Amino acid sequence: MSEPPDSQRDELALLDATAQAELVRSGQVKPLELVDAAIARVEALNPELNAVVTRQFDRARQQAVAPSLPDGPFRGVPFLLKDLGEHLAGDPDPRQPLWPGGSERFARPQLIWSRRTRALGGLFLRGLRDPDGARCGCARRCRGRSQPAISLPLHWNDDGLPIGIQLVAAYGREDLLIRVAAQLEQAEPWKQRRPALHA
Numbered sequence: 001m002s003e004p005p006d007s008q009r010d011e012l013a014l015l016d017a018t019a020q021a022e023l024v025r026s027g028q029v030k031p032l033e034l035v036d037a038a039i040a041r042v043e044a045l046n047p048e049l050n051a052v053v054t055r056q057f058d059r060a061r062q063q064a065v066a067p068s069l070p071d072g073p074f075r076g077v078p079f080l081l082k083d084l085g086e087h088l089a090g091d092p093d094p095r096q097p098l099w100p101g102g103s104e105r106f107a108r109p110q111l112i113w114s115r116r117t118r119a120l121g122g123l124f125l126r127g128l129r130d131p132d133g134a135r136c137g138c139a140r141r142c143r144g145r146s147q148p149a150i151s152l153p154l155h156w157n158d159d160g161l162p163i164g165i166q167l168v169a170a171y172g173r174e175d176l177l178i179r180v181a182a183q184l185e186q187a188e189p190w191k192q193r194r195p196a197l198h199a
Helices: 006-014 017-025 031-049 057-065 112-119 138-145 174-187
Strands: 078-082 123-128 149-156 162-168
Touching (some): 031 078, 031 123, 162 174
Parallel strands (some): 078 123
16 A cells, blocks of 8 residues: 555544544545554654653554454544553553563553443554643542543643643533533634644
């Protein structure tokens, strides 16, 4: 398969998950093309951003061409996991001490969000660095209670960088959260507002 040009890769990588999934469904791109576009963007920007700290690019590429790739609504769409407690089946647990004389840590079971995303056809390139302070306060409380939460870039500083707010809904009320987020995006559009260096 011929490699798409860099400009096309950037266009693919900047589409949201539903738009990428639609390209796969309509046969305009293959899952591997989406994965390769996302990997190329990570490799281009990560030296400066230092955001993707664990990588499983080869595994994502293998899963993208596997017959067992689920035919769900996000088939072939690449995702990144935030290294904030969410993980894939068999990932080493950094909270566990190393075995004496060895380098293997206890493997962890896959958590519900990553399991559901895989069942919907999503592919994981791997993990994002924890943001400062993410292991305390609202983020931890929401995760512990399985409450849906979303971060939205509703404000911008003088340097053109987004300032996010976090909204939280009651357990099982993702529908409410998405409706409120859609109304806020309509009132304060942010899709085309990107800092000079963005992923």
